[in-house]
Amino acid sequence: MRLSDTLTRAKRDLPDVPGPVRMYFCGPTVYDRAHIGNARPFVIGMWLRRWLAARGYDATLVHNITDINDKIYDAAPGASAALAARASEWYLEDTRDFGLGMPDHQPKASDVIPQMIAAIEELIAHGYAYAVDGDVYYRVAKFDEYGRLSGQRPDQVEEQEPNPRKEDARDFALWKANKPGEDTWWDSPWGRGRPGWHIECSVMAEQLLGPAFEIHGGGLDLVFPHHENEIAQSHALGHPFAKVWMHNGMLRPVGHAKMSKSEGNFETIRDAIDRWGRETLLVFFLTGHWSKPIDYSDETLRAAEARADSLREVFRNPSEAAAEGEWNRFVAALDDDFNTPEALAIMHSWRDQDLLRRALDVFGLASLADEEAAPPEVVELATRRQQARASGDFAEADRLRGEIAGRGWTVRDVADGFQLVRAPRAA
Numbered sequence: 001m002r003l004s005d006t007l008t009r010a011k012r013d014l015p016d017v018p019g020p021v022r023m024y025f026c027g028p029t030v031y032d033r034a035h036i037g038n039a040r041p042f043v044i045g046m047w048l049r050r051w052l053a054a055r056g057y058d059a060t061l062v063h064n065i066t067d068i069n070d071k072i073y074d075a076a077p078g079a080s081a082a083l084a085a086r087a088s089e090w091y092l093e094d095t096r097d098f099g100l101g102m103p104d105h106q107p108k109a110s111d112v113i114p115q116m117i118a119a120i121e122e123l124i125a126h127g128y129a130y131a132v133d134g135d136v137y138y139r140v141a142k143f144d145e146y147g148r149l150s151g152q153r154p155d156q157v158e159e160q161e162p163n164p165r166k167e168d169a170r171d172f173a174l175w176k177a178n179k180p181g182e183d184t185w186w187d188s189p190w191g192r193g194r195p196g197w198h199i200e201c202s203v204m205a206e207q208l209l210g211p212a213f214e215i216h217g218g219g220l221d222l223v224f225p226h227h228e229n230e231i232a233q234s235h236a237l238g239h240p241f242a243k244v245w246m247h248n249g250m251l252r253p254v255g256h257a258k259m260s261k262s263e264g265n266f267e268t269i270r271d272a273i274d275r276w277g278r279e280t281l282l283v284f285f286l287t288g289h290w291s292k293p294i295d296y297s298d299e300t301l302r303a304a305e306a307r308a309d310s311l312r313e314v315f316r317n318p319s320e321a322a323a324e325g326e327w328n329r330f331v332a333a334l335d336d337d338f339n340t341p342e343a344l345a346i347m348h349s350w351r352d353q354d355l356l357r358r359a360l361d362v363f364g365l366a367s368l369a370d371e372e373a374a375p376p377e378v379v380e381l382a383t384r385r386q387q388a389r390a391s392g393d394f395a396e397a398d399r400l401r402g403e404i405a406g407r408g409w410t411v412r413d414v415a416d417g418f419q420l421v422r423a424p425r426a427a
Ligand SMILES: [Zn+2]
Pocket: 026, 027, 201, 226
């Protein structure tokens, strides 16, 4: 299997089965209900782990939660820790509702403070970091490969969080001295403070996966500075860190460049699941290649809903055995850069229920094979309609069809009676 890698700008091969394939996917900063854009790296990470497991790999997924951050202090002055704890639970609940299972580990930044302090001390000891007035900064000038991931020349790297205490505008914070209004802090060799954002991921990834692991994932918006800084931190300590850097394209509400809270146009995962259902959302994510942006709109969601329904339809009809080699076509699509749109197109061509159920199961969609049973009162209406038809009262039969439709069901006449199918929801 191979995957597109941001660092080498090429497709890189994964090791042979059984691996291991150890993966770290950056998770959200928790200060509110997470928006649907945050769900994409979660869904891709979980699908990849499910697919690797189905291929016989020993696959592990770590997905962190950032529970110390300026955004959290700003959102809940004086009560940031309580908000972060509550919003972490929301994120776990909301992502669990995709029905894909959960990552192997979901560490929080606040759980690894001593390990982060130790890593920062080691960076200082090696000359890669310096302390000033209770802050600690990474010395970018000392790290030759800086800028490689984001494709910037080392001497022209974009400035990060400018402030006069830094030796160089490119340097970034590893530790930040406690400021008024920040209600969480920890004691450190540099005084009371809290870690910067980037060090948490270097530390948690290595603690749970080791100093070398196969895949690091996250949204394309994390390439710089977050992932550039993770590489700088871990490579400075001589650790190989991630082999493949996998960045997913952003979700964009149609007509906008990016979906984010700061721009005020977003839908939460909770609202999206309540509005569309998990199956439609998963089919929606399947329609786009993970490395590309994907348009999020009522139109694209309705199209995904129609696709989900056409997959359900296969299970309402007799199964037709697929030709030899069809499963291998599906495997080839996913093994070559995890091409889910191509895999979906192949699935749409199948009428073989066993094969389709097996493929859907990779993506948490085996439920599309299970027809929802109609409630007894709807079955009774359909029985009365059948009797009306048999006695030639077609007006009554039509009236009953309308009543059934009003309850959200479609009645179909089949050889041995009738079939009740959930009607597509009104838009
Ligand atoms: Zn991260």
